[in-house]
Amino acid sequence: MNPLGNWTVLTRAAAWLVAAAAAGWLLTQVDSPSMKLLCLIASAAALRIAAMSLRTALSPRPTRHHAVVRLRGEISARNAGKTARRLTAALNNSPATLEIDLTRVTRITNDGTGALFHTARAATPAGVTLIITGANADVRATLHTIGLDNLLRYSPD
Structure with a gap:
């Protein structure tokens, strides 16, 4: 939830606390036992809703994780689609960082780089940082040549 969303939830909780206080005050002003019971129920309900709102606003948010995909062999037009699907599956878990380990990649062709382009296009709007690790000199040269x-x-390294 964004910070502005927290303010909205906190404001809602404050409104329910005011409603609970008003129902409590009204409880002291009425004489009828049925009205007293109604005010007590309203006050309790408002307090419960306020507490639930506060719990929502103050509960810790899950942190995004670091995902690693280890690739191996030659990445070419023949297996670029499969590689792109593996990388996309890792992005679907919403990591903060996606590490693409190329330690065991022997070669990447210009066609094979399409999988990495596809991943980069999907990662950017999602705010995922892509990190390449273990790329040998030939693989780095290909990635550099392609841009x-x-x-x-x-x-x-």
């Missing part, structure tokens, strides 16, 4: 250096970060 993927502008979309990816390399981990210091």
Whole structure:
């Protein structure tokens, strides 16, 4: 939830607390036992809703995680689709960072880089940082030639 959303929830909780106080005050002003019971129920209900709103606003949010996808062999037009599906599946879990480990990748062709382009296009609007680790000199050269250096970060090796 964004910070403004928290203010909305806190304001709603404050309104319910005011309603509970008003029902409590009204409880002291009425003489009828049935009206006293009604005011007591209204006050309790308002307090419960306020407490639930506060619990929602103050509960810790889950943190986004770091995902790792380890690729191997040659990445070419023949397996670029499968590679893109693996990387997209990792993005679907909404990580803060997606590490693409290329330690065991022997070669990547210009056609094979399409999988990384596809992943970078999907990661950018989702706010996911892509990090390349373990890329050998040939793989880095191909990524640089294609222009993927502008979309990816390399981990210091």
